[in-house]
Amino acid sequence: MSYSYLVRPSRNLTGEASVPGDKSISHRALIISSIAEGTSIITGLLESEDCMNTISILRELGVSINKNNKGEYLIYGKGLHGLQQPNKELNCGNSGTCMRLLTGLLSAQNFNSTLIGDNSLSSRPMGRVKEPLELMGANIVLTNEETSPIKIIKSDKIGGIRYAMPVDSAQVKSAILFASLYADKKSTIVESNTTRNHTENLFKQYGINITCNKNTIEIVPRKELEAMKINIPSDISSAMFIIVGVLISKDSNILIKNVGINDYRIGAIEILKKMGAKIEFKNIRELSNEKIADIYVESSALQGITIPEEYVSKAIDEFPILFIAAANANGKTILNNANELKHKESDRLISMSEGLSKCGIENSVNDNGIEIVGGSFAGGEIESFSDHRVAMSFTIAGLITKNDIKINNIDNVLTSFPNFYETMKGLGLDIEKIENK
Ligand code: S3P
Numbered sequence: 001m002s003y004s005y006l007v008r009p010s011r012n013l014t015g016e017a018s019v020p021g022d023k024s025i026s027h028r029a030l031i032i033s034s035i036a037e038g039t040s041i042i043t044g045l046l047e048s049e050d051c052m053n054t055i056s057i058l059r060e061l062g063v064s065i066n067k068n069n070k071g072e073y074l075i076y077g078k079g080l081h082g083l084q085q086p087n088k089e090l091n092c093g094n095s096g097t098c099m100r101l102l103t104g105l106l107s108a109q110n111f112n113s114t115l116i117g118d119n120s121l122s123s124r125p126m127g128r129v130k131e132p133l134e135l136m137g138a139n140i141v142l143t144n145e146e147t148s149p150i151k152i153i154k155s156d157k158i159g160g161i162r163y164a165m166p167v168d169s170a171q172v173k174s175a176i177l178f179a180s181l182y183a184d185k186k187s188t189i190v191e192s193n194t195t196r197n198h199t200e201n202l203f204k205q206y207g208i209n210i211t212c213n214k215n216t217i218e219i220v221p222r223k224e225l226e227a228m229k230i231n232i233p234s235d236i237s238s239a240m241f242i243i244v245g246v247l248i249s250k251d252s253n254i255l256i257k258n259v260g261i262n263d264y265r266i267g268a269i270e271i272l273k274k275m276g277a278k279i280e281f282k283n284i285r286e287l288s289n290e291k292i293a294d295i296y297v298e299s300s301a302l303q304g305i306t307i308p309e310e311y312v313s314k315a316i317d318e319f320p321i322l323f324i325a326a327a328n329a330n331g332k333t334i335l336n337n338a339n340e341l342k343h344k345e346s347d348r349l350i351s352m353s354e355g356l357s358k359c360g361i362e363n364s365v366n367d368n369g370i371e372i373v374g375g376s377f378a379g380g381e382i383e384s385f386s387d388h389r390v391a392m393s394f395t396i397a398g399l400i401t402k403n404d405i406k407i408n409n410i411d412n413v414l415t416s417f418p419n420f421y422e423t424m425k426g427l428g429l430d431i432e433k434i435e436n437k
Helices: 023-034 049-060 096-107 127-135 170-180 198-205 236-248 267-274 313-327 339-343 348-358 388-397 411-415 420-427
Strands: 002-008 014-017 037-043 064-067 073-078 113-116 139-141 150-153 162-164 187-190 210-213 216-219 229-231 253-260 278-287 290-298 332-335 363-365 370-373 380-383 405-408 430-436
Touching: 002 388, 014 420, 023 037, 023 049, 023 073, 023 096, 023 170, 023 198, 023 229, 049 064, 049 096, 049 411, 096 113, 096 127, 096 139, 096 150, 096 170, 127 139, 127 170, 170 187, 170 198, 170 216, 198 210, 236 253, 236 267, 236 278, 236 290, 236 313, 236 388, 236 420, 253 278, 267 278, 267 313, 313 332, 313 339, 313 348, 313 370, 313 388, 339 348, 348 363, 348 370, 348 380, 348 388, 388 405, 388 411, 388 420, 420 430
Parallel strands: 014 253, 037 229, 162 187, 380 405
Antiparallel strands: 002 405, 002 430, 037 073, 064 073, 113 150, 139 150, 187 216, 210 216, 253 290, 278 290, 332 370, 363 370
């Protein structure tokens, strides 16, 4: 059984919105508090399928995790060397963050383990995480295609590393950082473009000796970690669906409260502003070492642009919804240097291009990017390719379609934005969930 969304042409979105906790920070908070000594308290944790998979795996590794009646998660950390050998394969489901970060952590443990995932995750590249971890002394076996299952065989020693990142990936960087806690000496990671730095921010909060200077990160190994309280802001990647929905529909404005605005996550906001979007950060403040704000957005006339390369890694998860904005803009939007989009939950260049074409939007995919010509959205029946962000992006397009739009296979929306349907309906989208038997 699977589900589809049917969206009827809707006019506008108004009100005050809130979106669930940040997915990237939620995974990291769960993992670090599991290897701290004592009870860490997490507020605002994202309760999505991806994060629930991380919780199940940490429980399998011997960590007790409970939720109290205030909605906070209590993580009874086992200390850096207290995790236990799992009795079964560890299932990461659809989550690349879960799989890659845990590969880093598990590479440095005194036991063997195996990580598996669903069909989508089992086809994503894992050689990128194996390579640096093996340079540190880890033993990792992948399939011939360099995909999961990831078999981790315990290693005698994890050494420090100096590593220049060949791809822009916060997941790979974070895997190295988790392994570096156990190394025999300091490690240095050099990025060509700085990616989201939530791991670095959390490590600083936990008192770990980590310094970030331009694109270079240095981390000193650690003997023990003490439990902390972590407050997680709302996820800007989820907020972005509402933001673009407001921008492209008429007479709309919305305030979205308490959203994380980490400097390396706001590329899509910067791109949209260049396209003419009226977006404002209000009440900027700090929460657990992360910058947060309330985001005010109103309907705007968008103009197509050539997206500057330096924004690509900072907007990497937002391209599906940015393509919907581009389809509604005046003129052509050009994206290059976005090869990484081929390696997400689906090949997002192909999945988005196919859906846009079905809706009558002219576009062409090239080697590492796409060109989209703004036009009028007809509607139609779209495949999500089981990709949560593709599904949510075409749902938002319902605000500007001439006819109904039906998006098939929307089940994976639960991996990142469990109450997406209720949130969008509440803001004025004419949406129905249909069960396909
Ligand atoms: C993430 C990093 C990015 C992003 C993913 C979450 C993270 O992946 O696309 O959704 O939490 O570190 P890459 O590291 O593959 O770029």
